[in-house]
Amino acid sequence: MRDVYLLRAEIEALATAVACERMTDEQFDRIEAVHEEIRNHRGGDGEDLAVLNRRLHFTIYHAGSELIASHASSLWQLFPPRVTIWADPDAARALAADHDEIIAALRDRDAKRAQNCARDHVLHAAKLREHL
Template identity: 40%
Template sequence: MPKPGRTRAEACRPTPGAPQPMSEMDAPPKSRTAYVLDRLKADLQQGVINPGDQLRQTAIAKRYGVSPTPVREALRILAADGTIEYTSHRGATVRDFTPEMAQDLYRMRAELEGLACEVAAERMTDEGYAAIVAANDRLVRATAEGTEPATLSLLNKDLHFTIYESTSSVMIEGIQLLWARFKPSVTLWGVTEFSRALDHDHDAILEALGRRDGPAARAAMHAHVMHAWELRQTSEELRATGPVSGDAPGSAAS
């Protein structure tokens, strides 16, 4: 009920300086762009949008409930990081990987993750190493129990990034960008022989880390990543549905 001396209209007016609810469309343009970017990344990650798909601004705007402006800005950001490309006859499309690009991705991962493993060996604490061992134990146990590939893939990712926690944010972010190029449904962990081979690789990495032997840890991680590439080449299905552009943290890399 309005206070004495105030009309009902005055009573309904917002109190000056009081926080007011904000709808998605009331958010500043930067927030709307970030929202669209996150949605696009999630759709790429989950396979809703796939390599070669056209990205029409009006359709995306309608699906996400925004105007075309933040969609245009989000697509510009994805084009800048190589996730999508523009052509005169098709407009914006999700970039597809060639076999050469896929191999280059693995080689980049091998170099960067090998370096990260060496740095981790130099900097990690006893507690950090214990966390790595625990993450590896969870993966080995799940593999032995025949756990579904998607879960094994996530446990594998957890192991890798538990190692990298002993490095720096800039190194972790660089590795995340490379992992994000893999679709969650595309994983080596669905093949029993492959998962056992990768678990064996992890043992060599942990042994080197346990000795705090940086060069050996680097070599073991480099060999592990390239081993994953070699295993992928033995499977026609994995070769055909390999890495995919995207910028959300992926879980299928090995």
């Protein structure tokens, strides 16, 4: 599990930086819309949030590079939505707060900050998963 998250952290940080540099305003609007879906989610279960989380991540990654997104996807397949940490309300709030930081960096078109926020987010998720 640790190795998967270490790989994810680097690949997804790169994917986020590339997206920040290449995304169109329209793509950013789609990213923000999915982010708002997560923020406004009520009811359901953690699996619902996990699916939305995946959609957010891959809306970002596909805005930058299909090739990098496909490599990230291969790692995500190792953890299906039913084994999510999003079912824990505290973890869900913490991860959503991480997303706020990533979205802010993307909005500012600050690729380096977006890259660092994405890396930190994946490593934060790894720590939460270990704890839970």
